[in-house]
Amino acid sequence: MQLERLDYSGEVRQRFEQAPRHGRVLAPPAERLGGAAGAIGRGVRVEFEARVRGGRIVECRFRAYGCPHVIAAASWVAEQAEGRRLADTDWLEPRRLAELLEAPAHKLGSLLVVEDAYLDCVGARRGPER
Amino acid sequence: MAAGKHATPPTMEMMRTPLYFDYAATTPVDERVVRAMVECLGAGGCYANPASSSHGPGREARGRVETARREVAELLGARPPEIIWTSGATESNNLAIKGAARFHADRGRHIVTVRTEHKAVLDTCRQLEKEGWQVSYVTPGPGGVTGVEQIEPALRPDTVLVSVMFVNNEIGVINDLAPIGRLCRERGVLFHVDAAQAAAKIPVNVDEIGADLLSVSAHKAYGPKGVGALYLRGCPKSRLEPLIHGGGHEWGMRSGTLPTHQIVGMGAAFRIAAAEQPAEAERLRTLRQRLWEGIAGLGGVHLNGDPERRVAGLLNVSFEGVEGESLLFALRDLALSSGSACTSASREASYVLRALGRDDQLAQSSLRFSLGRYSTEAEVDFAIRVVREQVDRLRLLAGGEGTARLEAI
Numbered sequence: 008m009q010l011e012r013l014d015y016s017g018e019v020r021q022r023f024e025q026a027p028r029h030g031r032v033l034a035p036p037a038e039r040l041g042g043a044a045g046a047i048g049r050g051v052r053v054e055f056e057a058r059v060r061g062g063r064i065v066e067c068r069f070r071a072y073g074c075p076h077v078i079a080a081a082s083w084v085a086e087q088a089e090g091r092r093l094a095d096t097d098w099l100e101p102r103r104l105a106e107l108l109e110a111p112a113h114k115l116g117s118l119l120v121v122e123d124a125y126l127d128c129v130g131a132r133r134g135p136e137r
Numbered sequence: 138m139a140a141g142k143h144a145t146p147p148t149m150e151m152m153r154t155p156l157y158f159d160y161a162a163t164t165p166v167d168e169r170v171v172r173a174m175v176e177c178l179g180a181g182g183c184y185a186n187p188a189s190s191s192h193g194p195g196r197e198a199r200g201r202v203e204t205a206r207r208e209v210a211e212l213l214g215a216r217p218p219e220i221i222w223t224s225g226a227t228e229s230n231n232l233a234i235k236g237a238a239r240f241h242a243d244r245g246r247h248i249v250t251v252r253t254e255h256k257a258v259l260d261t262c263r264q265l266e267k268e269g270w271q272v273s274y275v276t277p278g279p280g281g282v283t284g285v286e287q288i289e290p291a292l293r294p295d296t297v298l299v300s301v302m303f304v305n306n307e308i309g310v311i312n313d314l315a316p317i318g319r320l321c322r323e324r325g326v327l328f329h330v331d332a333a334q335a336a337a338k339i340p341v342n343v344d345e346i347g348a349d350l351l352s353v354s355a356h357k358a359y360g361p362k363g364v365g366a367l368y369l370r371g372c373p374k375s376r377l378e379p380l381i382h383g384g385g386h387e388w389g390m391r392s393g394t395l396p397t398h399q400i401v402g403m404g405a406a407f408r409i410a411a412a413e414q415p416a417e418a419e420r421l422r423t424l425r426q427r428l429w430e431g432i433a434g435l436g437g438v439h440l441n442g443d444p445e446r447r448v449a450g451l452l453n454v455s456f457e458g459v460e461g462e463s464l465l466f467a468l469r470d471l472a473l474s475s476g477s478a479c480t481s482a483s484r485e486a487s488y489v490l491r492a493l494g495r496d497d498q499l500a501q502s503s504l505r506f507s508l509g510r511y512s513t514e515a516e517v518d519f520a521i522r523v524v525r526e527q528v529d530r531l532r533l534l535a536g537g538e539g540t541a542r543l544e545a546i
Contacts, residue, residue, distance in 0.1 A: 070536035
């Protein structure tokens, strides 16, 4: 693969390098939710953990195996999730996320895995695992 | 300050990144080669057409072309008339395979090659399949090495050609060619060898390996791009169907005005390689071992290809728990090749590593480090440090625990 084809937006580069919100949530089990989607064998695996109080996410962390777009997307989702209610999931739309990250069309499938992992975490999976 | 004159090893800040670890893809033209080529350019140079035998400048150009032919032949253990100039190894492979297959079509239409060959061979064979030939693609043996055990069962009475590369371009293993050459000779089958990754890196002798046809390129050996050669055993007048017509150059096998400066460059590059190869191979072997030991310390690192039968400067490794595209981007201070086609929608991993049985994850996370004439110990140490840092970081991002966890396993 040629390096010049690895063309990423500033947003992706920054999140890939700094990985804000990466890690684990340290909270008692009663306050902690977790979810995951994808598989390493298929090239994308994303996990989220959230600390929840009163139905609202106070802290969210991710772990991700995937391309820089996946890592950036997971980071962005974890960041955006904080402060939201569990039931509020309409803000997460993979096509808009792809636009934000300037991801090429063939990466949409990977971003759907990020969405699935988050929905699994908040207990709102919309359908069969993608 | 000239290279190699630093009082202390250069620091990362003093190095110009990305550092080049892709000598198997191509090499810079050696300064000595550049000087020889420049003499053939410009109004004061040896620029005449080597086919213009009616005047002195043309004859001088022809003399330089023939000197280069001798230099290339010498490196291969061949005779000068057995060398045909081409535009590079891809054209040489096309001329050898299509040319031999078409010329000998009345004897049979079956070819044997290997699944891990370069695309220049595989795609040429696929083209012949479209034209009615049958091709058997054999799987290499353990460690990616192809020997007579793999080739013999595939031979048929109508086999006219066997094509096996000398050194694999992705994993650097050296195939066991001499027994294949003997087998082909016994069966009356032509034996073609793609030696693009072998010439100037290991000793190549067409008689020892029994090659009837052998492809080489200049730019893999510190010569210019755009020139190569095909060795054709015996006098190359009536053994191949030419691909290019028009002028009858190169005994009618490859028409077109000969590019004197390119050919002179290839000759110089091969002459230098003949003189320096043994010492250079030893130096590169030491550097490669240093690189491998530095990277392997991470844990979860797999060497791809036979550990012993390999060219000195090439190291192909796969990393557990790391995704290929992220790995390559994280290592953008190093110019190297990946086994991952991860920017495409298909996520197709290296067909060579898949043929060797690597699973998708390991094939996707493979890196090919190829060292060369200008590689230094300081560059290798820099690469080790960057790889260790970034692989550890990506493993942590993926939820692993980096080096500590793998070392505990």
